[in-house]
Amino acid sequence: MAATAKTKQQVEDMSGDYKYGFSTDVDMDMAPKGLSEDVIRFISAKKDEPSWMLDWRLKAYRAWLKMEEPNWAKLNYPKIDYNDIYFYAAPKSQNKPKSLDEVDPEILRMYEKLGIPLREQEVLAGVEGAAKVAVDAVFDSVSVATTFREELSKAGVIFMSISEAVKEYPDLVKKYLGTVVPQRDNYFAALNCAVYTDGTFVYIPKGVRCPMELSTYFRINTENTGQFERTLIIAEEGSYVSYLEGCTAPMRDENQLHAAVVELITLENAEIKYSTVQNWYPGDKDGKGGIYNFVTKRALLKGDNSKVSWTQVETGSAVTWKYPSCILAGDNSVGEFYSVAVTNNYQQADTGTKMIHMGKNTSSTIISKGISAGKSHNTYRGLVKVLSGADNVRNYTQCDSLLVSSTSGAHTVPYIEVRNPSAQIEHEATTSKISDDQLFYCRARGLDEEEAVAMIVNGFCKEVMQHLPMEFAVEAQKLLGISLEGSVG
Amino acid sequence: MLKIKDLHVQVGGTEIIKGLTLEIKPGETHAIMGLNGAGKSTLANTIAGRDDYTVTEGTITYQGKNLLDFEPHERVGEGIFLGFQYPVEIPGVSNLNFMRTALNGVRKYNGLEAMTAADFMKLVRAKAKALDMNPDMLKRFVNVGFSGGEKKRNEMLQMALLDPKLAVLDETDSGLDIDALRIVSEGINAQRRDDTSILLITHYQRLLDYVQPDFVHIMIDGKIVKSGGKELAIELEEKGYASVV
Ligand SMILES: Nc1ncnc2c1ncn2[C@@H]1O[C@H](COP(=O)(O)OP(=O)(O)OP(=O)(O)O)[C@@H](O)[C@H]1O
Ligand SMILES: [Mg+2]
Numbered sequence: 001m002a003a004t005a006k007t008k009q010q011v012e013d014m015s016g017d018y019k020y021g022f023s024t025d026v027d028m029d030m031a032p033k034g035l036s037e038d039v040i041r042f043i044s045a046k047k048d049e050p051s052w053m054l055d056w057r058l059k060a061y062r063a064w065l066k067m068e069e070p071n072w073a074k075l076n077y078p079k080i081d082y083n084d085i086y087f088y089a090a091p092k093s094q095n096k097p098k099s100l101d102e103v104d105p106e107i108l109r110m111y112e113k114l115g116i117p118l119r120e121q122e123v124l125a126g127v128e129g130a131a132k133v134a135v136d137a138v139f140d141s142v143s144v145a146t147t148f149r150e151e152l153s154k155a156g157v158i159f160m161s162i163s164e165a166v167k168e169y170p171d172l173v174k175k176y177l178g179t180v181v182p183q184r185d186n187y188f189a190a191l192n193c194a195v196y197t198d199g200t201f202v203y204i205p206k207g208v209r210c211p212m213e214l215s216t217y218f219r220i221n222t223e224n225t226g227q228f229e230r231t232l233i234i235a236e237e238g239s240y241v242s243y244l245e246g247c248t249a250p251m252r253d254e255n256q257l258h259a260a261v262v263e264l265i266t267l268e269n270a271e272i273k274y275s276t277v278q279n280w281y282p283g284d285k286d287g288k289g290g291i292y293n294f295v296t297k298r299a300l301l302k303g304d305n306s307k308v309s310w311t312q313v314e315t316g317s318a319v320t321w322k323y324p325s326c327i328l329a330g331d332n333s334v335g336e337f338y339s340v341a342v343t344n345n346y347q348q349a350d351t352g353t354k355m356i357h358m359g360k361n362t363s364s365t366i367i368s369k370g371i372s373a374g375k376s377h378n379t380y381r382g383l384v385k386v387l388s389g390a391d392n393v394r395n396y397t398q399c400d401s402l403l404v405s406s407t408s409g410a411h412t413v414p415y416i417e418v419r420n421p422s423a424q425i426e427h428e429a430t431t432s433k434i435s436d437d438q439l440f441y442c443r444a445r446g447l448d449e450e451e452a453v454a455m456i457v458n459g460f461c462k463e464v465m466q467h468l469p470m471e472f473a474v475e476a477q478k479l480l481g482i483s484l485e486g487s488v489g
Numbered sequence: 490m491l492k493i494k495d496l497h498v499q500v501g502g503t504e505i506i507k508g509l510t511l512e513i514k515p516g517e518t519h520a521i522m523g524l525n526g527a528g529k530s531t532l533a534n535t536i537a538g539r540d541d542y543t544v545t546e547g548t549i550t551y552q553g554k555n556l557l558d559f560e561p562h563e564r565v566g567e568g569i570f571l572g573f574q575y576p577v578e579i580p581g582v583s584n585l586n587f588m589r590t591a592l593n594g595v596r597k598y599n600g601l602e603a604m605t606a607a608d609f610m611k612l613v614r615a616k617a618k619a620l621d622m623n624p625d626m627l628k629r630f631v632n633v634g635f636s637g638g639e640k641k642r643n644e645m646l647q648m649a650l651l652d653p654k655l656a657v658l659d660e661t662d663s664g665l666d667i668d669a670l671r672i673v674s675e676g677i678n679a680q681r682r683d684d685t686s687i688l689l690i691t692h693y694q695r696l697l698d699y700v701q702p703d704f705v706h707i708m709i710d711g712k713i714v715k716s717g718g719k720e721l722a723i724e725l726e727e728k729g730y731a732s733v734v
Contacts, residue, residue: 436540441577444537445587445647446565446594455590459581459630 031088060193073350158203165201180263188294199230204239229260235270268303279316287346290318297324301333309336315483325354328362343376352382372408373487379411454481496547507711523708537571566598568654579631637664662696674699694726
């Protein structure tokens with residue numbers, strides 16, 4: 001049996017009760033352009049949601065209407081016309097590539113370098129008719145999906161799309177949704193609450209160490225899930241989970257605006273490790289096109305002795321606005337943020353973290369590596385805040401910027417607010433230009449210019465990359481090199 | 490092997506090499522000596538193809554090919570190795586990873602398959618041992634925190650791994666203690682074969698006691714002003730540059 005037929009068979013065998021968020025039905029209706037209460041009702045009805053969910057969305061929408069788009073970031077982009085956006089399933093484009101021959105050769109070269117099989121390339125590039133294969137391709141590369149599912153349910157881990165969780169575990173969702181990132185937290189978060197299309201729900205029961213790394217890659221089903229994604233992860237007392245988000249290959253996406261919300265909750269002695277590789281379309285060499293990525297990611301370390309570690313490798317998107325943060329409420333809790341942000345051509349990234357220390361003896365570590373090439377701008381923006389009741393807080397922050405070109409910009413904007421004199425806060429920052437001596441040394445050892453840049457940049461990012469899970473780390477290393485191609489100058 | 494004819498090189502708009510001619514045949518070892526700032530490193534960098542070292546006149550022919558047509562990394566593939574006067578630190582990149590990438594790059598250039606991690610480890614351990622290098626240095630970041638002598642030894646390790654046809658060694662003997670000088674010299678001698686050539690840049694006769702050159706050249710102000718056998722180096726050591734040239 002051909003591989004595709006075989007996986008189809010497998011999907012069918014799983015019948016309708018397959019719990020982990022796969023869907024073989026890719027035909028979708030669409031809502032008209034723009035946002036209104038009706039559109040939100042439509043989305044909610046389409047998803048067959050309970051009424052509390054609809055009410056929650058509408059409440060967020062009404063709040064959003066009164067809010068202003070933030071403008072404090074060092075970002076420059078044309079005003080977004082929210083009435084010109086499809087919030088639920090954009091129409092199928094007429095000019096989808098018919099085959100890989102019609103796909104931007106630059107993108108194909110990237111796939112090749114990343115070693116992505118042809119069939120998956122078609123899916124990623126959005127070749128007509130390949131969407132159907134998406135499910136198969138994902139299943140094929142993960143035919144293990146079944147074993148996967150069995151192992152997870154044995155451990156009592158819930159890993160499903162958030163839409164399903166709303167129906168199957170409404171109490172859990174109600175209890176936690178919007179508790180870490182309140183609806184009115186910021187403009188984009190409110191928007192996401194109103195219109196989120198789908199996302200992931202993870203629940204790790206008390207004392208369980210999740211038997212495998214959970215990855216969204218296994219859950220791609222339609223073209224639009226990335227747009228207004230919503231993730232909720234709850235780690236009960238003494239549990240542990242490592243979650244991987246994203247994928248190194250650039251995916252075709254017709255939606256320019258992305259506004260995701262991620263909420264993490266750790267109870268006593270629990271730990272969540274959240275790793276992201278973000279490689280959305282960055283726009284072309286002249287800065288045309290590309291995704292606007294406005295993300296709110298926050299963890300509430302509710303229990304004592306709990307730990308959250310954010311690791312991100314951000315190479316994509318035309319505009320990135322993203323500050324994965326930790327609210328360290330439990331005593332002795334530990335927050336970590338390890339970040340690599342690469343910008344090339346005309347990309348702009350304003351990213352960093354917030355560490356809010358509320359509990360006693362809480363500690364946080366921030367390691368940020370910004371690499372700017374081309375005419376791009378790369379800003380680290382971070383807040384370390386120590387509340388008055390938080391005794392013996394420690395924070396260590398290290399922000400390093402590497403300029404690959406002389407026409408790019410690196411900026412560091414650290415905010416420190418300390419209301420307890422026992423806090424120990426350390427901040428180190430460096431900015432350097434990639435050195436000609438290093439480049440020549442590598443080239444004199446047989447590396448071409450691009451390999452030399454990749455090697456030096458990977459070295460520069462080492463302290464962050466080593467926090468990525470193995471399977472991500474190797475790809476992410478390649479990705480750094482590819483993102484910086486043709487960038488020396 | 491290498492034929493340099495009437496070479497003129499500018500760096501940052503200033504002419505540093507001003508009409509240099511030199512021929513090195515297979516199997517030969519040449520030494521270049523000269524005052525600080527004479528242009529010795531400039532010559533070495535030009536052979537390796539450093540950007541911004543502009544050849545304004547003259548030719549460099551390597552194994553019958555116009556060397557100037559090749560990119561720096563291609564020259565390495567063609568068998569040229571430059572041992573740096575000041576080896577560069579690359580934080581975050583392990584020495585092993587660096588050397589393996591280099592070796593496999595050269596192999597690929599020559600149509601050979603990449604060496605497996607296991608084979609590479611065997612090879613690099615053996616070569617490091619021959620140079621009496623602490624194996625820990627293989628795991629450290631490239632040259633980061635290495636002492637001056639350790640950096641030079643690390644250059645020799647890379648040469649041994651890449652097994653070049655033409656090795657240009659820029660003051661590889663500077664900063665070495667007596668024992669290290671002997672060990673490094675043995676490494677250089679091991680690289681001397683009928684089909685390989687070596688260009689040593691040095692300030693000291695001492696190295697030449699261990700690595701006996703076929704020819705010694707004295708370079709002053711961007712030109713070779715005097716050439717001879719190894720006795721020229723001895724004469725230089727005794728009398729100094731002023732009275733020799
Ligand atoms: N970028 C540059 N711009 C202008 N002059 C330069 C530049 N780089 C090197 N030089 C000059 O070129 C001359 C030759 O330098 P080079 O390093 O080749 O000397 P050297 O013979 O190797 O000296 P040493 O024995 O001290 O190593 C020096 O006067 C140096 O200052
Ligand atoms: Mg020199």
